[in-house]
Amino acid sequence: MQYLFAAFCVTWLVLFLYLFSISRRQRALSQEIESLGRLARLRPPPRSVRAEQRAERS
Amino acid sequence: MKRFAPFADDVLPWLTCAGMLAALAMIFLYAPSEQQQGAPQRIFYFHLPIALSTYLAFFTVAGASASYLWQGDRFSDLLAQAAAEVGMVFCTLVIITGSLWARPIWGVWWTWDPRLTMVVILWTIYAAYLMLRMFAGDTEQTARYAAVLGIVGVLDIPILHVATRLWRGIHPKVEKMAPEMMWTLLVCLGAFLFFFCWLLWLRLRSLSQQDEVAALRREMLASL
Numbered sequence: 001m002q003y004l005f006a007a008f009c010v011t012w013l014v015l016f017l018y019l020f021s022i023s024r025r026q027r028a029l030s031q032e033i034e035s036l037g038r039l040a041r042l043r044p045p046p047r048s049v050r051a052e053q054r055a056e057r058s
Numbered sequence: 059m060k061r062f063a064p065f066a067d068d069v070l071p072w073l074t075c076a077g078m079l080a081a082l083a084m085i086f087l088y089a090p091s092e093q094q095q096g097a098p099q100r101i102f103y104f105h106l107p108i109a110l111s112t113y114l115a116f117f118t119v120a121g122a123s124a125s126y127l128w129q130g131d132r133f134s135d136l137l138a139q140a141a142a143e144v145g146m147v148f149c150t151l152v153i154i155t156g157s158l159w160a161r162p163i164w165g166v167w168w169t170w171d172p173r174l175t176m177v178v179i180l181w182t183i184y185a186a187y188l189m190l191r192m193f194a195g196d197t198e199q200t201a202r203y204a205a206v207l208g209i210v211g212v213l214d215i216p217i218l219h220v221a222t223r224l225w226r227g228i229h230p231k232v233e234k235m236a237p238e239m240m241w242t243l244l245v246c247l248g249a250f251l252f253f254f255c256w257l258l259w260l261r262l263r264s265l266s267q268q269d270e271v272a273a274l275r276r277e278m279l280a281s282l
Contacts, residue, residue, distance in 0.1 A: 007101045007158040011108070011151055015253070018147050022260050029267050036274055 066259040074256050077249030081242075089242040101159040103242055106232070107250035109152045113215055114254060115145025116184065120212035123205035135201045136269065138208050140261035142187050144254060149181045164228070172225040176218035183211035196272075 085103045092099035122138035125131070156174070157167050168174070187207050194200040222229045235243075 001097045003158050003162050004097045004100050007104065007155045010154050010158070011104055014147065014151055014154070018257065019260075022257070022264060026260070026264050026267075029264060029271065032271055033267070033274075036271065036278070040274075040278065 062259070063263075066256070066263075070252060070256040070259060074249065074252040077245065077252050081246040081249040084242040084245050089239055090236060092239075095163055098159055098162045101155055103246045104250075105152065105155045105159060106243065107247040108148050108155065110247060111250050111254040112145055112148040112152055112180075114251070115141045115148055115258070116180070116208075116212050116215060118258070119145060119184070119187070119208040123208035126201065126205045127209075132269065133266075135205070136265045137262060138205065139191055140258055140265055142184055142191075142208065143261055144257045146181070146184050146188060147257075148254065149177070149184065153177060153181065169228070171229050172221035172227040173218060173229040174227075176214060176221050180211065180214045180218060183207070183214060187211060
């Protein structure tokens with residue numbers, strides 16, 4: 001019976017650890033997407049757009 | 059992928075949970091005890107479905123790799139990568155549960171039986187696949203080499219399958235079984251296939267988001 005118990009415990013442990021590692025990587029990725037979005041809002045427009053804006057003003 | 063997302067996010071986890079609960083109930087309450095092996099034989103209800111999920115994972119790697127080499131689409135490459143990772147987790151579990159079953163029945167944790175040896179070779183091939191992915195950089199050349207390895211690796215599975223008959227190994231073959239045992243096995247198989255699909259989906263989504271982030275970062279750097 002102990003081998004049966006060990007086999008089931010190991011299977012569940014490995015599968016849960018893998019699920020946990022996927023969810024941790026996913027969380028880190030979501031944070032990165034969020035920070036990239038913040039950066040995109042803060043940064044000045046690209047050079048080509050700035051040149052167009054200057055041309056329109058003049 | 060987006061069409062499949064609502065089903066994968068809302069339905070697959072619940073199907074997996076329900077399947078696993080049903081499988082556990084059937085293993086311990088419904089399936090009869092095997093007369094010769096006793097309790098350790100119940101490991102079989104996890105061991106075989108995990109092994110079949112491993113086959114499915116590595117066939118997915120090979121199919122997606124062939125599609126990548128044929129069409130060069132990024133989705134196939136990501137699918138192959140995700141399936142290889144999930145397949146490795148399942149293959150590791152096949153070896154561990156097999157070893158825990160072998161100890162009380164054969165008296166040893168491990169023996170170089172043809173089928174067991176072929177499983178180790180399969181594990182090593184896909185470990186090499188993942189190492190190639192991890193350490194050779196995310197380039198088109200790496201993806202092509204990995205695709206070739208993914209296709210070559212799957213050739214081990216048919217050999218593994220007939221190994222016991224070909225070289226007269228001691229690994230048991232699935233023959234006639236009681237209907238209660240067959241039903242329990244089918245429920246366990248369904249539960250593990252749902253689990254496999256769910257894990258594959260989670261990993262695939264994560265990899266494709268990683269890809270999008272990398273593209274976004276490159277775009278931002280280029281526009282500075």
